[in-house]
Amino acid sequence: MTTSAADGVRDPFRDSSAEGREYGSSEGSTLNVGRNATLTLGMDSLIVLDEDTIERDASNCCGLIPSSKHLCIPHKNADMYLTQRHIGNKATRAIPFYNILWANINDYSTASEIVINYAHPISKSCVRTKSLAYAVDKADHRHAEAWTESLLDCAYGESQRRKRMKVLINPFGGKGQAKKYYDRDIAPIFTGAWCEVDVERTQYSGHAVEIAQQLDTDRYDVVACCSGDGLPHEVFNGLGRKRDARRALRKIAVVQLPCGTGNAMSLNLNGTDSPSLAALCIVKGLRTPLDLIAITQGDRLMLSFLSQSVGIVAETDLATEHLRWMGSQRFTYGFLIRLLGKTVYPCDVAVAVEIGDKAAIRDAYNAAVSSKAAPSSRSSSCSGEITEGDDPADLGLPALKFGTVQDALPEGWKLVPYDKMGNFYAGNMAYMSANANFFPAALPADACADLVCIDGDISRRAAIGSLSAVETGAFFDMPHVHYRKIKGYRILPKQRRDGYISIDGERVPFEPFQAEVLAALGTVLSRSGRGYEARGP
Incomplete structure (x- = not known):
């Protein structure tokens, strides 16, 4: 799998919250430990200076390096390895604060010991847990405790420590390796x-919906899904069925540990589809509000966090289930077959457009990602606490401003025939799969979905060019790609009875449906607290 990051993306192991710190200039930033050894809080790393490091290798519980190549979007030009050099007879190395997992003082009857757990990169797509242990002089005990707390402040910044997690493992998803990856x-x-x-472990399709619906949200901070994108979809919908759905969706951060065929959620929020790197990202993740999309079809309502598609993308995804053995290549194969066939999917469409001009969309995106607001100020809105104005008796899902698909067309909407529709694709995140940044202007909580429409009768050359342009970043600017920021839509498929509609990669009946953005209703953990780990338009 190849990397598809934008040039100049920041080092994923660089602690952005540490920028501007100058711990190295303070005497209190250094802790003398062991024999002629020191631990120092540097600008963005823990500096270990030692002759004889006592290192506990946790590889016996971590296993071997994964055989598959994982995508690490932020790591394209980054040095993933801890720096190490020699000063005189002493070895010194820098462990990025981002890699520090925990530190604590163990007190024994005759001595004390400081133990530091950290994530050690063994490749550009894999980390393993290791520990450093040093004796601490009893006379330095108080300083050691204060120093340890400072280290944890550097390591976690605004991120919550010791998160309480409900981990769901889907043993059936992808190639059935989720339990292996987790362990x-x-x-x-x-x-x-x-x-x-x-x-x-989930036992059957829909089990995660039941688990989330019955979840005691006061016991947990995070629901972590060891799966593809299907389990997070179920969890969001399970939380959405609770009587206090709004509180539950704000209180519980839903995250993905990439163990399936489609790992778009992790690619967007963590910048990787490596299980170990994603785990580190979740440990250090910042609470981030996420728009959810309410989908009504018939008398059914569901929540979508990722995408909705009618046409070539839906058919490529759902009609190639029998080719799962091909891995992610099945999507490329199915896409090309339908592109070359110039398949069209006639429908009637009504759209509530928020921004219809590509230049304005780009400007709005750049303004959002350049905002200097602290991540914590964004995440406060998804703490799950009932705020002034909230009615505890009315914390279910918010009322739909546009009604349902069974209601009359909302005021100002107009159904437009689209007989040559090739691809109707609405996204709430940027990456839909590895190397497929279909929605570069997508933001977690801008109260909009991104809509891409492409005619099905464009030339084969243009169609194939679209496929490669998604990987290169040129897709957004292609003239035949109609890209809009929207608040909602209604789509009525025509002629066919056996077509495909995909909601977050799950098949739903080939019938009319309506979508409406529910602003900042959900909560996730992300690296930055601001946007996705993807190149913008």
Whole structure:
């Protein structure tokens, strides 16, 4: 799998919250430990200066390096390895604060010990838990405790420490490797960070909906899905069925540990589809509001967090289930077959457009991502606490401003025939799969979905060019790509009875449906607290 990051993307192991700190200039930033060894809080790293480091290798519980190549979007030009050099007879190395999982002082009858757990990169797509241990002089005990707290402040910044996680493992998704990935790649990271973890395997399709609906939201901070994108979809919908759905969706951060065929959620929020790197990102993740999309079809209502598609993308995804053995290549194969056939999907469409001009969309995106507001100020709105004005008796899902698909067309909407529709694709995140940044202007909580429409009768050359342009970043500016920011839409498929409609990668009946953006209703964990780990338009 190849990397598709924008040039100049920041080092994923650089602690952005540490920028501007100058701990190295303060005497209190250094802790003398062991024999002729020191630990120093640097600008963005822990500096270890030692002759004889006592290092505990946790590889016995972490297993071997994954055989598959994982995508790490932010890591294209980054040095993933801890720096190490020699000063005189002493070895010194820098462990980025982002890699620090936990630190604590162990007190024994005759001595004390400081233990530091950290994520050690063994490749550009894999980390393993290791520990450093040093004796601490009893006379330095108070300073050691204060120094340890400062280290944790540097390591976590605004991120919550020791997150309480409900981990759901889908043993059937993808190639059936989720349990293996969890035990080998993920669990040691959570253990090293002293997270509180409750693990449960899903037993059947829809089981995660039931688990989330019955979840005691006061016991957990995070629901982590070891799966593809299907399990997060179920969890959002399960939380949405609770009587206090709005509180539950604000209180519980839903995250993905990439263990399936489609790992778009992790690619967008963590910048990787590596299980171990995603686990580290979740440990350090910042609470981030997420728009959700309410979908009504018939008398059914569901929540979508990722995408909705009618046409070539839906058919490529859902009609190639029998080709799962091909991995992500099945999508490319199915896409090309239908492109070359110039398949069209006639429908009637009504859209509530917020921004219809590409230049204005680009300006809005740039303004949002350049905002200097602190991540914590954004995340406060998704704490789950009932604020002034909230009615505890009315915390279910918000009322739909546009009604349902069974209601009359909303005021100002107009159904337009679209007989040559090739691809109707609405996205709430940027990456839809590895290397497929279909929605570069997407933002987690801008109260809009991004809509792409492409005619089905464009030339084969243009169609194939569209496929490659998604990977290169040229897709947004292609003249035949109609890109809009929208608040909602209604689509009525025509002629065919056996077509495909995909909601977050799950098939729904080939019938009319309506979508409406529910602003900042959900909560996730992200690296930055601001946007997706993707190149913008």
